[in-house]
Amino acid sequence: MRDLDRIIHEPARLQIVALLAAVKEADFLFLQRETALTKGNLSSHLGKLEETAYVEIEKTFRGKIPLTVVRLTPKGRVAFTEYRKALNGLMRKSQ
Amino acid sequence: MRDLDRIIHEPARLQIVALLAAVKEADFLFLQRETALTKGNLSSHLGKLEETAYVEIEKTFRGKIPLTVVRLTPKGRVAFTEYRKALNGLMRKSQ
DNA sequence: ACAGACTAGTTTGCGGTACAGACTAGTCTG
DNA sequence: CAGACTAGTCTGTACCGCAAACTAGTCTGT
Numbered sequence: 001m002r003d004l005d006r007i008i009h010e011p012a013r014l015q016i017v018a019l020l021a022a023v024k025e026a027d028f029l030f031l032q033r034e035t036a037l038t039k040g041n042l043s044s045h046l047g048k049l050e051e052t053a054y055v056e057i058e059k060t061f062r063g064k065i066p067l068t069v070v071r072l073t074p075k076g077r078v079a080f081t082e083y084r085k086a087l088n089g090l091m092r093k094s095q
Numbered sequence: 096m097r098d099l100d101r102i103i104h105e106p107a108r109l110q111i112v113a114l115l116a117a118v119k120e121a122d123f124l125f126l127q128r129e130t131a132l133t134k135g136n137l138s139s140h141l142g143k144l145e146e147t148a149y150v151e152i153e154k155t156f157r158g159k160i161p162l163t164v165v166r167l168t169p170k171g172r173v174a175f176t177e178y179r180k181a182l183n184g185l186m187r188k189s190q
Numbered sequence: 191a192c193a194g195a196c197t198a199g200t201t202t203g204c205g206g207t208a209c210a211g212a213c214t215a216g217t218c219t220g
Numbered sequence: 221c222a223g224a225c226t227a228g229t230c231t232g233t234a235c236c237g238c239a240a241a242c243t244a245g246t247c248t249g250t
């Protein structure tokens with residue numbers, strides 16, 4: 001059954017995934033600014049996306065300040081494509 | 096902020112609203128078959144859509160058997176259009 | 191006449207989860 | 221040394237989706 005992937009469907013994560021699909025790589029602050037999520041929230045959503053291996057999170061340093069870089073994995077990219085297809089399938093019915 | 100309408104965003108209800116946008120009028124059984132939801136589930140989702148006045152529910156009889164007909168209200172139609180716009184806005188970023 | 195299936199629900203209880211806000215920990219800036 | 225910044229984790233609340241059980245009436249077959 002072509003169902004909507006709940007992990008991606010959640011608006012906060014949909015934003016994140018859509019952004020990552022576009023930019024290929026983003027740091028924590030950029031994502032926070034774009035999505036307007038609180039730190040805690042963004043952190044836990046990224047955690048969930050990492051659990052399902054849709055993103056990979058690289059913790060590095062910019063000088064001595066921690067820098068978290070997030071990237072979509074191939075699996076995540078596929079899932080997002082599938083999600084778009086499922087969504088289009090739903091939407092197509094409505095016209 | 097152009098956010099996604101949570102009432103519509105829920106997959107089950109998204110299906111319902113998309114179907115109603117297409118057919119203009121549908122009975123309970125048709126919706127149940129199309130969405131593959133349980134009765135209880137469909138019932139409560141319809142209840143939620145009715146609360147927000149996105150659909151109107153007319154309870155009539157086909158002969159002596161109860162027949163529930165569901166229709167999208169103008170408000171519901173507008174909300175769905177807005178939803179599609181918001182979604183397209185999100186998706187556009189990802190290419 | 192009666193069992194079983196059908197329409198169309200309501201109610202209940204479980205489990206999951208999004209979200210804000212408080213807390214931690216280290217760093218740089220004035 | 222205070223205050224702001226990066227990047228979190230943790231906690232508690234409050235909601236919500238979902239299945240399953242229950243209600244209530246009707247029709248179908250034997």
